[in-house]
Amino acid sequence: MELLNNLGLGFSVALAGTNILYCFIGVLLGTLIGVLPGIGPVATIAMLLPTTFVLPPVSALIMLAGIYYGAQYGGSTTAILVNLPGEVSSVVTCLDGYQMARQGKAGKALGVAALGSFFAGSVSTLLIAAFAPPLAEVALKFGPADYFSLMVLGLIAAVVLAHGSLIKAIAMIILGLLIGLVGTDVNSGVARFNFGLPELIDGIGIGPIAMGIFGFGEIIRNLEHTEKREIFTKNVSGLLPNWSDIKQCIPPVLRGTALGSFLGILPGGGAVLGAFSAYTLEKKIAKDPSRFGKGAIEGVAAPESANNAAAQTSFIPLLTLGIPSNPVMALMIGAMIIHGIQPGPQIMTAKPDLFWGMVASMWVGNLMLVILNLPLIGMWVKLLSLPYRLLYPAILIFCCIGVYSISNAWMDVLLAAACGFMGYVFYKLDCEPSPLLLGFVLGPMMEENLRRALLLSRGDPGVFMTRPISATLLVLALLLLILVMAPAIRKKREEAFVEED
Amino acid sequence: MKALIKNPRDFWAGIMFIVIGCLFAGVALASYKMGTAARMGPAYFPFVLGGLLALLGLVISLLSLSKKNAGPAVEKFHWAPNFWVLGSICLFGVTLKIFGALLSGVLLVLLSALGSSEFKLRDMLLLGIGLTIFCAAVFVWGLGLPIPLCPNIDALQQVKLCRI
Numbered sequence: 001m002e003l004l005n006n007l008g009l010g011f012s013v014a015l016a017g018t019n020i021l022y023c024f025i026g027v028l029l030g031t032l033i034g035v036l037p038g039i040g041p042v043a044t045i046a047m048l049l050p051t052t053f054v055l056p057p058v059s060a061l062i063m064l065a066g067i068y069y070g071a072q073y074g075g076s077t078t079a080i081l082v083n084l085p086g087e088v089s090s091v092v093t094c095l096d097g098y099q100m101a102r103q104g105k106a107g108k109a110l111g112v113a114a115l116g117s118f119f120a121g122s123v124s125t126l127l128i129a130a131f132a133p134p135l136a137e138v139a140l141k142f143g144p145a146d147y148f149s150l151m152v153l154g155l156i157a158a159v160v161l162a163h164g165s166l167i168k169a170i171a172m173i174i175l176g177l178l179i180g181l182v183g184t185d186v187n188s189g190v191a192r193f194n195f196g197l198p199e200l201i202d203g204i205g206i207g208p209i210a211m212g213i214f215g216f217g218e219i220i221r222n223l224e225h226t227e228k229r230e231i232f233t234k235n236v237s238g239l240l241p242n243w244s245d246i247k248q249c250i251p252p253v254l255r256g257t258a259l260g261s262f263l264g265i266l267p268g269g270g271a272v273l274g275a276f277s278a279y280t281l282e283k284k285i286a287k288d289p290s291r292f293g294k295g296a297i298e299g300v301a302a303p304e305s306a307n308n309a310a311a312q313t314s315f316i317p318l319l320t321l322g323i324p325s326n327p328v329m330a331l332m333i334g335a336m337i338i339h340g341i342q343p344g345p346q347i348m349t350a351k352p353d354l355f356w357g358m359v360a361s362m363w364v365g366n367l368m369l370v371i372l373n374l375p376l377i378g379m380w381v382k383l384l385s386l387p388y389r390l391l392y393p394a395i396l397i398f399c400c401i402g403v404y405s406i407s408n409a410w411m412d413v414l415l416a417a418a419c420g421f422m423g424y425v426f427y428k429l430d431c432e433p434s435p436l437l438l439g440f441v442l443g444p445m446m447e448e449n450l451r452r453a454l455l456l457s458r459g460d461p462g463v464f465m466t467r468p469i470s471a472t473l474l475v476l477a478l479l480l481l482i483l484v485m486a487p488a489i490r491k492k493r494e495e496a497f498v499e500e501d
Numbered sequence: 502m503k504a505l506i507k508n509p510r511d512f513w514a515g516i517m518f519i520v521i522g523c524l525f526a527g528v529a530l531a532s533y534k535m536g537t538a539a540r541m542g543p544a545y546f547p548f549v550l551g552g553l554l555a556l557l558g559l560v561i562s563l564l565s566l567s568k569k570n571a572g573p574a575v576e577k578f579h580w581a582p583n584f585w586v587l588g589s590i591c592l593f594g595v596t597l598k599i600f601g602a603l604l605s606g607v608l609l610v611l612l613s614a615l616g617s618s619e620f621k622l623r624d625m626l627l628l629g630i631g632l633t634i635f636c637a638a639v640f641v642w643g644l645g646l647p648i649p650l651c652p653n654i655d656a657l658q659q660v661k662l663c664r665i
Contacts, residue, residue, distance in 0.1 A: 050640070050644075051644055053644075053646070054644055165511070165561075167557060167560060167561055168511070168514055170557060171514075171558060171561065174550050174554045175521060175554060178522075178525050178547060178550050178551060181546065181547050181550075185533075187541070188534070188543045192529070192543055192547065193525070193528060193529075216586065220579075220583055220587075220616075223579070223586070223616050223617060224579045224582065388617070389614065389617040389619055390628060392586075392616075393609070393614050393628065393632070394610075394628070394632055396586065396589070396590065396613050397606055397610055397632050397636060398636070400590055400609060401602070401606075401636055401648065404594070404597065405646045405648060408647055410594045410595065410598060411594070413590060413591070413593060413594030413597070414591050414595070416590065417587045417590040417591045417594070420586070420587055420590070421583060425517070428575055428576055428578065429510050429511075429513055429514040429575065430510045430514065430572075431514050447546045450541075450546065451541050451546075454538055454539055458539050459537060459538040459539025460539075461538065
């Protein structure tokens with residue numbers, strides 16, 4: 001019953017006149033920017049963050065969440081029509097979605113993606129409403145040592161579930177932690193690693209980092225390749241799949257939703273892993289696996305449902321523990337702090353309207369995505385047919401104004417440019433940047449909890465093993481690390497991400 | 502040297518981590534107080550992390566020498582798009598408060614467009630002007646974000662549209 005009451009409160013907030021308008025604007029803007037090739041949800045959210053500054057916190061977060069879903073869906077549209085994934089989680093959608101488009105079934109692919117996402121979104125909204133409160137209650141019992149161990153577990157899990165080399169991912173996390181330490185040390189008041197620059201005393205914001213690495217770096221990368229795009233603009237009709245398509249898609253959508261919801265909760269999981277695993281699963285259990293990669297409708301339905309489900313359930317660790325599980329959530333924490341909200345277990349009791357309003361707005365946002373995208377698809381297609389040489393200067397100017405406006409600092413623009421170069425180097429050296437962003441956000445939190453824990457225990461590191469919660473979490477982290485090093489699992493892990501190549 | 506490194510991408514990534522790790526650990530050690538585990542000084546956490554990063558970098562580099570980890574070469578580094586895109590962003594950042602967003606924005610679009618292999622001055626000029634006015638309309642006149650629009654000259658600051 002409490003669940004219904006809570007959801008009722010949520011819907012009364014989410015459906016309030018202005019909030020529903022901001023949700024709509026968020027979804028619209030998110031899709032608009034997300035459709036642009038080579039710009040994923042992270043860069044989109046960072047770019048549009050300043051547009052929410054004038055709003056009250058509840059509306060701002062509702063709008064940001066809307067931007068996130070919109071960007072995610074926009075990325076799928078680009079993947080299907082242009083074979084250019086705006087973000088990693090749409091990589092698998094490219095495989096079959098683009099083939100469907102080549103066969104003149106672009107409309108169907110887009111329709112299935114939208115409906116599958118909507119279904120997955122509805123289920124995972126319920127999941128958040130059901131599981132977040134008990135989890136938050138547990139989290140309230142956490143002490144500094146437990147928090148530290150939880151973050152260690154989260155970071156390890158993020159590495160295990162990310163793709164690419166394990167040890168490089170760990171190094172990227174540590175690099176992120178270090179960059180996160182730039183600025184004034186809270187305990188001693190000393191400005192660290194600011195190289196004498198007064199602009200760095202407050203630390204490096206998440207905006208410049210996210211925008212630089214995930215936005216600018218990506219643009220430079222795209223410029224390397226001369227344009228070879230084939231866009232299917234003619235046959236985007238018949239968006240609604242027919243009954244036989246729907247029947248064919250129900251099981252994959254269900255499986256994708258289940259898998260995605262589960263993986264989204266895990267730290268580091270998020271949309272990417274959900275989409276990859278769902279695709280691999282479909283291919284494994286299909287009667288005729290050879291259809292995959294040649295325009296199998298299940299190959300669009302399952303990963304699209306999974307990535308949307310995961311995108312939403314990844315809000316659970318953010319809203320209950322205050323710990324981001326992927327780069328987008330890391331950015332959301334940054335956004336919440338800018339709006340004066342400290343994410344964590346206390347949100348639910350201290351600001352129930354914000355928490356439940358946001359949960360309810362997720363469902364509203366998903367509904368809007370469907371309603372919005374069915375008629376507007378023609379507009380996205382037109383946008384996509386613009387050549388990249390015209391698109392990227394436009395993306396750049398939005399990004400620059402976005403970065404500047406986050407704290408009205410010209411230094412942030414220069415920092416973002418530096419991060420853009422870093423992102424390009426990472427790409428050249430096969431270093432996945434997502435763990436860096438997680439480490440960057442968790443760095444200061446980890447240091448603070450570590451110092452507090454050791455202060456309480458008078459320097460005895462045993463405190464991490466004597467507190468039961470902390471010990472369990474650390475043992476879990478260790479087990480996870482050992483497991484993933486085991487040859488058999490290592491092979492499986494590599495297999496799960498093999499579609500990318 | 503070339504024959505020794507079996508996985509150049511990993512090798513150079515390792516070197517990068519070593520350099521950055523040593524830099525952080527070194528600066529921490531040289532400029533801030535270390536403290537003890539019970540009362541950590543500002544240098545403690547970064548020193549440990551920097552050392553760990555350098556160590557991991559070393560392991561990555563060493564592993565890249567093994568035949569088992571062989572991998573592709575580092576792809577060619579394209580300096581031109583880096584220069585034009587990042588350069589124009591920096592210029593935007595530096596000139597924003599002096600020239601105002603209207604001028605700096607057009608400059609940003611024009612110069613960044615040079616990073617593409619096909620550049621048409623007239624197109625980009627039009628695009629730049631259009632985009633800048635659009636941004637001014639949305640971000641400044643619409644949302645009221647405090648972005649300076651006009652050059653920082655007294656006479657221009659009196660114009661109403663230049664102010665927020």
